[in-house]
Amino acid sequence: MTILVLGAGGQVGRELVLRAGHRQVVGLDRHALDITDRDAVTRALRVHDVRIVINAAAYTAVDRAESDAEGAFAVNRDAVAVLAGALARTRTPLLHLSTDYVFDGSHPAAYAPDAPGTPVGIYGKSKWAGEEAIRTRLREHVILRVSWVFGAHGNNFVKTVLRLARERRELNIVSDQFGAPTHAGAIAEVLLSLADQHVRVGRNTSLPWGTYHYTGSPVTTWHGLASATLTYAAERGMIDEIPLLRPISTEAYPLPAPRPKNSALDMGTTRALLRFEARPWKDGLIEVLDHWAAH
Ligand SMILES: NC(=O)c1ccc[n+]([C@@H]2O[C@H](COP(=O)([O-])OP(=O)(O)OC[C@H]3O[C@@H](n4cnc5c(N)ncnc54)[C@H](OP(=O)(O)O)[C@@H]3O)[C@@H](O)[C@H]2O)c1
Secondary structure (H helix, E strand, O other): OEEEOOOOOOHHHHHHHHHOOOOOOEEOOOOOOOOOHHHHHHHHHHHHHHHHEEEEEOOOOHHHHHHHHHHHHHHHHHHHHHHHHHHHHHHOOOOOOOOOHHHOOOOOOOEEEOOOOOOOOOOHHHHHHHHHHHHHHOEEEEEEEEOOOOOOOOOOHHHHHHHHHHOOEEEEEEEEEEEEEEHHHHHHHHHHHHHHHHHHHHOOOOOOEEEEEEEOOOEEEEHHHHEEEEEEEEHHHOOOOOOEEEEEHHHOOOOOOOOOEOEEEOOOHHHHHHHHOOOOOHHHHHHHHHHHHOO
């Protein structure tokens, strides 16, 4: 009985496959399975003896989405709707990832999982629409909203900061957006553990289906994450000198897509029902930097 991972070439997808261990995991990257190809999705579900699906595939180019709404909605909403519909026919569960960008960031505290979606950019709107498509089609789902994902594989803020630190003596980093960086490896472990639970309990009982939050701790700013990255990188001899980090406002660094000012996600129900705690993002950051230093 297979755990099928879609989007296996991405940050979280790679970690899911690398951390699979003894489990029977089949990971399909975009090349092996384009999730917008309805027939290919149906075929993949039939060919592999699928017990549960983890969808780590997504259109994640937040700024590009502003000028490519069609592309973003095709992957993040339409393909997800088709997938959820296909899985509903066999009551095969779906573990799906979503984002803090389904919220506009104006809430003064951490967002609860059942807070209404208020996305402001195309990417956030397409991810919210994908969530809704699952909730209306497939009871057997866990939607896990994560935030500020970084990992050893793929592109992310941590990698960019490290590259810029080698090229420049000063960096301007946004310091008025608040969120929780989340290690891709930690997300993968939560998803694999949920898959394990499902495989173990079978159809008699079930996971507490629904929408949850999973992030690292504590909440910080991009400036805070950059600062920690460069401190640990310097300790490991990965950069010669720590550049001057200038805190700047969101407005001073205009981008095509609007960003939520407050991305904090409340993990209360995740702790109570799924029994996962937030892990310190600094531990994940050190793991990633150690990996890069060694390779
Ligand atoms: N990255 C973040 O900061 C962040 C924050 C919050 C939530 N999330 C969510 O977390 C999940 C995983 O994100 P991530 O950071 O691992 O993203 P990622 O590194 O961009 O991985 C996404 C993967 O999906 C693939 N993909 C795109 N379109 C596809 C299609 N039509 N069919 C099959 N695969 C397709 C991409 O392939 P290509 O590279 O070839 O396009 C990529 O390998 C996503 O649901 C994302 O929305 C991410």
